[in-house]
Amino acid sequence: MKSPPIVPLPVPSVRAYDTPNDAGGSITVEWELSPVDSVVRMYEVYRLEGSPEAEPVSAGFVLRGTQKFQDNNLKDGETYYYFVRTWVGEEYADSRLSNPAVPSAQWFHTGRKSALVILLIYGGLLFYYLQQARSGKPLYIRKIAGLEAVDEAVGRSTEMGRPILFIPGIGYVSDIPTLAALAILKRVAKKAAEYEAEIIVPNFDPIVMTAAQEVVKEGFMEAGRPDLYNEKNVYFLTADQFGYAAGVDGIMVREKPGAVFLQGVFYAESLILAETGHSIGAIQISGTTSVTQLPFFIAATDYTLIGEEMYAASAYLSRDPLSLSTIKAEDVAKLGFIAVFLIGILLETLAAITGNQALHFFKNWFSLF
Amino acid sequence: MNVLWTWIAAGLTLAIFSFLYKDNPFYKFAEHIYVGSSAAFWFIYLWYFDIKPKLLDAWVMNTGFEKYILIVPAILSVMMLTRFIPQIAWISRWAIAFTVGMGAGLGITGALQGFLVPQVQATMLPLWEPVSSSTLYNLGHSLNNLLLVLGTITAIFYFYFSREHKGGLGVLSKIGITFIMVAFGASFGYTIMARVSLLIGRIYFLFHDWLHLV
Numbered sequence: 001m002k003s004p005p006i007v008p009l010p011v012p013s014v015r016a017y018d019t020p021n022d023a024g025g026s027i028t029v030e031w032e033l034s035p036v037d038s039v040v041r042m043y044e045v046y047r048l049e050g051s052p053e054a055e056p057v058s059a060g061f062v063l064r065g066t067q068k069f070q071d072n073n074l075k076d077g078e079t080y081y082y083f084v085r086t087w088v089g090e091e092y093a094d095s096r097l098s099n100p101a102v103p104s105a106q107w108f109h110t111g112r113k114s115a116l117v118i119l120l121i122y123g124g125l126l127f128y129y130l131q132q133a134r135s136g137k138p139l140y141i142r143k144i145a146g147l148e149a150v151d152e153a154v155g156r157s158t159e160m161g162r163p164i165l166f167i168p169g170i171g172y173v174s175d176i177p178t179l180a181a182l183a184i185l186k187r188v189a190k191k192a193a194e195y196e197a198e199i200i201v202p203n204f205d206p207i208v209m210t211a212a213q214e215v216v217k218e219g220f221m222e223a224g225r226p227d228l229y230n231e232k233n234v235y236f237l238t239a240d241q242f243g244y245a246a247g248v249d250g251i252m253v254r255e256k257p258g259a260v261f262l263q264g265v266f267y268a269e270s271l272i273l274a275e276t277g278h279s280i281g282a283i284q285i286s287g288t289t290s291v292t293q294l295p296f297f298i299a300a301t302d303y304t305l306i307g308e309e310m311y312a313a314s315a316y317l318s319r320d321p322l323s324l325s326t327i328k329a330e331d332v333a334k335l336g337f338i339a340v341f342l343i344g345i346l347l348e349t350l351a352a353i354t355g356n357q358a359l360h361f362f363k364n365w366f367s368l369f
Numbered sequence: 370m371n372v373l374w375t376w377i378a379a380g381l382t383l384a385i386f387s388f389l390y391k392d393n394p395f396y397k398f399a400e401h402i403y404v405g406s407s408a409a410f411w412f413i414y415l416w417y418f419d420i421k422p423k424l425l426d427a428w429v430m431n432t433g434f435e436k437y438i439l440i441v442p443a444i445l446s447v448m449m450l451t452r453f454i455p456q457i458a459w460i461s462r463w464a465i466a467f468t469v470g471m472g473a474g475l476g477i478t479g480a481l482q483g484f485l486v487p488q489v490q491a492t493m494l495p496l497w498e499p500v501s502s503s504t505l506y507n508l509g510h511s512l513n514n515l516l517l518v519l520g521t522i523t524a525i526f527y528f529y530f531s532r533e534h535k536g537g538l539g540v541l542s543k544i545g546i547t548f549i550m551v552a553f554g555a556s557f558g559y560t561i562m563a564r565v566s567l568l569i570g571r572i573y574f575l576f577h578d579w580l581h582l583v
Contacts, residue, residue, distance in 0.1 A: 115481045141530050173465065174472025176480075210452060211465050240407030246385070247404040253392040268564075295557035298550075306549070308528045331531040337489060338522055344493030345518055352495035366490040368482055 008088035009035045011043070016082045016101035024076045024105030029059075029069045029098065034086045040064040041087040047071060048081040052097055056083070074103045114366045122333050129325035129332075139324040146285055146303035147316050150184070150261075153283045154191040157258030162282075163198040164188065165257035167248055167273060169264025169288065170204040170241055173211050176311070177289045181264035182208075182215050183314030184287070188261060189219025193228055201234040202251060204244045209236045245269035249276045262286040262301065263310065266293045274300035287313070379579040382571060492521045520548035 011031040019026035029045055042063055046056040059071045059082070074080060082098040133139060157164050166185055171178035185201065192199040201216060203209035213234045220229040237247045249272065252260070260277040262270070262284065270286075270293040277284045278300050286297035287305030297304045305313065308330075315323035344362050351359035384399035424446075428439050448464040451457045494514040499507050523545035526538060534542045576582045 112482060115478070115486050118486065119477070119481060140532070142533050144530075172472070173468050174475065176473065176476040179469060179473065207449070207465065207468060210449065210461060211469070214462065214465070236408075238404045238408040239411040240403075243403045243407030246400045249388065250392070250397065250400045250404075271564075291552075292556055292560055295553035295560070298553060299557065312530055327530050331529055334525050334529060338525060340489060341492050341518070341522060344489075345496060348493050348495040349497055352498040363490055363493045366486055366493075368486055 006036055006039050006088055008040070008086045008091050008093040010086055010093040010095040011084045012095075014082060014084050014095050014098040016080065016098040018101055018103050019070060021106055021109040021111050025074050025103055026070060026072045027074060027080055027082075027101045027103050029071060029082045029084070031067055031084050031095065033065070033067060034093075036086075036088060037064050039088055041089065043069075044085040044087060044092075045069045045071065046083050046085060046094075048083075048097070050079060052081050054081075076103050076105060078102065112368050115368065121336070122329065125329040125332050126326060129328045130322060132328075133321035133325035136321075139321060139328050141312070141316055141324055141327055144305070144309050144312065144316055146287065146305040146309060147184075147313055149283075149285055149303045150187060150317070151191055153259035153261075153285055154188060154195060154197060156283055158192075158195040158197040160258040162258035163200050163255055164192055164259045164261070165248075165252065165255065165277075165282070166199060166201045166261045166263070168201065168203060168208055168212060169262070169266050170244060170269065171208070171265025172205050173207045175265050177287075178208060178264045180310045180313055181287070182211055184261065184263050184310075184317065185212060186215045186219045186222075187313075187317040189216040190223045193220040193223035193225040196225070196228060198230075199233060200251065200255060200257065202237040202244075202248055203235065204237065204239055204241075206236050206239075209234060241267060241269055245272045248273055252276045252280055252282070256280055257282050260284045260301075262288075262297065263305070264288065266290050266297075271296040271300060277301070375578050379575055382575060488521075492518060494518055519544070520552075524548055 011034050014029065014031045016027055016029045019028045031043070034040055034043075042061045043066065044061040045059045047059040048054040048056050060069060062069055071080075071082075079100045079102050081100055084095045086093050086095070129139070154164060166188055168178060168181045168185065171181075173179070189199055191197075199216065201209075201212050203212060213231055216234050217226070217229050217231075220226050238244050252273075253276065257280070260282045262273060262277070263286070266273075266288050267290065270288070270290070274284065274286060274297055284301035285303045285305070286301040287310040288294060288297065289307050289310060291307075294304065294306060298306075312327050315327045347359045347362050351357065381399045381402070384395040385403075387393055388396045424439060424443060428436060431439070445464040445467060448460050451460040494517060495511075496515055496518070497507075497511050498514065500510055501507055523541050525545070526541040527534075527545035527549065529538065529542070532538055573583070
């Protein structure tokens with residue numbers, strides 16, 4: 001016996017509202033599922049622009065079980081109405097019109113308040129320690145083996161009569177590790193100028209090259225030897241990852257540098273470069289924040305600056321009180337985070353044991369959406 | 370024609386592999402072709418995918434604010450070119466300063482929202498979590514949480530720079546660097562596996578596409 005066809009029933013209610021925490025041009029439409037949702041083919045959302053009498057236009061569709069649709073690319077300040085068409089086979093039923101909704105942009109993303117609070121606290125710490133540094137209070141920073149070895153590597157290279165090769169990685173000038181690498185380059189260039197050694201810097205990015213030229217020039221000027229600066233030694237190679245690796249390898253085996261610095265952003269070429277540097281007998285000091293490349297540097301180079309040690313480099317090498325104050329502020333922030341972890345772990349453990357969901361408030365406060 | 374390109378690709382692959390023995394004229398030849406052609410490729414790429422669509426075409430197609438805002442990157446680009454004139458080369462520093470400042474600013478918020486805050490939240494784990502009726506499973510699950518928490522906190526102590534790593538801090542930082550090295554060891558093995566598969570791909574090209582042996 002053939003069962004009677006199921007009649008589509010409309011969704012009971014439809015609500016439209018401006019999508020929160022966005023850059024504008026978007027409305028979110030929500031509805032209750034149709035009573036016959038299990039046999040629904042799709043829900044089609046229709047948009048009416050300006051007035052409830054306007055011509056409806058299909059904004060898109062979603063599959064059964066879905067209760068939300070985000071309509072994008074709308075005009076900010078314009079009023080929109082919506083209805084949802086429930087499709088069962090080739091039959092459909094329309095819902096009533098939604099309330100009017102007007103898309104607009106929001107200045108503040110309320111879902112990211114935790115990031116703002118952390119930034120403000122860190123800013124306050126930084127400001128406090130800057131004031132401390134300016135008042136002449138001495139700030140201590142522990143020894144970092146990789147940075148202690150910079151002078152030794154430059155000196156050794158000079159004694160051997162070989163050039164120094166500084167590889168600033170394949171990052172761009174907007175990458176923080178590249179900026180940290182440029183700070184280390186300045187120190188290396190200054191030492192090279194003091195020892196009258198040649199420094200070679202092949203670059204992956206033209207803007208990093210320009211910045212590197214400025215930094216090396218400044219290092220030579222600080223050492224009082226601007227006459228030794230040769231702009232042609234800080235040059236652009238290629239912006240292709242493995243083309244750059246092949247080129248730098250060629251430079252290594254032909255120029256035979258006594259010291260190789262691998263500092264900045266590195267990807268799959270890291271081991272190729274570090275192994276070639278090892279094969280020519282150069283003392284190598286590497287540093288990167290790329291977690292997947294650090295193991296290769298640790299295995300193939302003499303000293304490695306791991307992650308944040310690179311960021312501490314400029315303060316460590318210059319011993320400038322203002323730069324040291326940033327390290328101090330970071331360290332206090334780290335202790336603060338450990339305290340936050342311990343509070344969060346305690347509350348989460350209590351929540352797991354007692355089943356009290358309210359204790360998740362602290363962890364939930366850090367949610368970003 | 371395809372056969373010719375396969376022979377050229379195979380020849381260049383072998384020339385690059387010859388570096389494993391030592392630097393030689395074949396490697397130099399392949400290296401210079403690679404570096405030169407890739408530099409040329411990126412020049413064309415930047416023209417067709419950056420300068421032309423985002424500056425020149427956008428200038429013609431846009432109106433009002435979206436059109437005139439393009440003057441800013443155009444001026445910054447021209448400033449960079451002043452490096453070719455030594456007397457006014459200092460002007461290029463302004464463009465560099467703009468890029469560096471923008472990168473640092475974006476980096477702070479990006480790192481905070483992308484890494485720091487999610488990591489803080491992910492570390493808040495219960496040290497005892499009865500997720501199953503099996504006590505052994507619960508013990509294992511809780512031990513896993515304990516290791517994650519201990520590893521994260523001690524690794525932070527390793528990156529504490531304001532005090533010498535002696536006494537209690539020294540012990541904590543040693544535990545921290547041990548966790549870091551274990552993680553690096555796992556990452557090393559995982560990445561080596563991926564590299565071996567790349568090598569297999571190249572060897573397969575030589576034996577299958579070129580020599581037709583497999």
